[in-house]
Amino acid sequence: MNPIVRGFKKLADFKGRDRRSQFWPYAGVAYGVFYVVQSVATQFALMPIQIAFHRNAEKLMFVEAEVSDAAGTLVVRSGHSPLALFEGIDFTPLIIIMALGSLAYVLLLAAAVSRRLHDRGLSAWWAGGYYLLSHIPTALMVVGMSKLGPVIEGAEAWNPQTMGPAMMWMISGVSLGSLLSIGGLILLIQLCLKGKAGPNRYGPEPA
Numbered sequence: 001m002n003p004i005v006r007g008f009k010k011l012a013d014f015k016g017r018d019r020r021s022q023f024w025p026y027a028g029v030a031y032g033v034f035y036v037v038q039s040v041a042t043q044f045a046l047m048p049i050q051i052a053f054h055r056n057a058e059k060l061m062f063v064e065a066e067v068s069d070a071a072g073t074l075v076v077r078s079g080h081s082p083l084a085l086f087e088g089i090d091f092t093p094l095i096i097i098m099a100l101g102s103l104a105y106v107l108l109l110a111a112a113v114s115r116r117l118h119d120r121g122l123s124a125w126w127a128g129g130y131y132l133l134s135h136i137p138t139a140l141m142v143v144g145m146s147k148l149g150p151v152i153e154g155a156e157a158w159n160p161q162t163m164g165p166a167m168m169w170m171i172s173g174v175s176l177g178s179l180l181s182i183g184g185l186i187l188l189i190q191l192c193l194k195g196k197a198g199p200n201r202y203g204p205e206p207a
Contacts, residue, residue, distance in 0.1 A: 004029050007112050014124060016203045018115035019195060030108040038101040045094040052089045095142075106131060118202035119195030126190065130183050137177035144169030 007026025114124035144166045198205055 010115075011108070011111055014111045014114045015118075016115055017119035017195060017200075017206045018112060019119060019206045020116070020192070022206065023112055023116040023191065026112055027109060030105070030112075034101065034105040034108065038097075038105075041097045041101065042094065045097045049089055049091065049094065056088070113191065116191050118200075119206065120190055120193060121196045121200045121202070122190060127187060130180070130187055133183070134177075134180055137173040137180065140169050140173030140176065144171075144173060 003022045003025040006022065007030070110127075113127045117124055117126055195205070
């Protein structure tokens with residue numbers, strides 16, 4: 001059977017094993033479909049954000065500040081924070097589209113990835129665990145951005161005591177994301193390697 005047709009027919013079949021020649025043609029087509037649909041949807045979601053950015057651009061002015069006392073308190077004399085560019089912009093539609101796209105891509109590949117890992121003699125939780133962990137950096141970034149909201153204007157946005165917690169959340173997200181990228185590379189290598197010869201606990205060697 002054509003591996004692409006076979007892959008779509010076995011979307012909900014998490015049992016058995018798949019050779020590389022059965023997995024990669026289907027995975028390539030699934031990624032192509034995901035990329036095209038996600039790109040088009042993302043562009044529609046970005047349009048109002050881009051318009052809002054242009055409207056806010058005129059608010060971008062250099063903030064003059066001076067230290068008012070030994071404690072390091074910053075006093076704004078004029079202007080707006082560069083963070084004013086984000087004022088009034090709703091990122092919710094973009095986040096929803098990206099989340100739905102990610103879910104759809106996982107649903108397309110979950111069973112196929114499981115069977116490919118089975119061919120290597122590995123549990124599907126190699127992929128499932130990585131997928132679950134991969135959402136933590138995004139969650140940390142969202143928390144950090146939400147904490148920036150109350151200080152998006154004026155002197156507070158430049159105060160280290162106010163910015164510090166938000167930046168720590170965002171830096172933690174970026175750092176953990178970089179670390180998890182190593183796990184993603186290990187998973188990709190496993191998907192590329194030849195399957196184990198002979199039967200294993202997941203079934204006979206695929207024909």
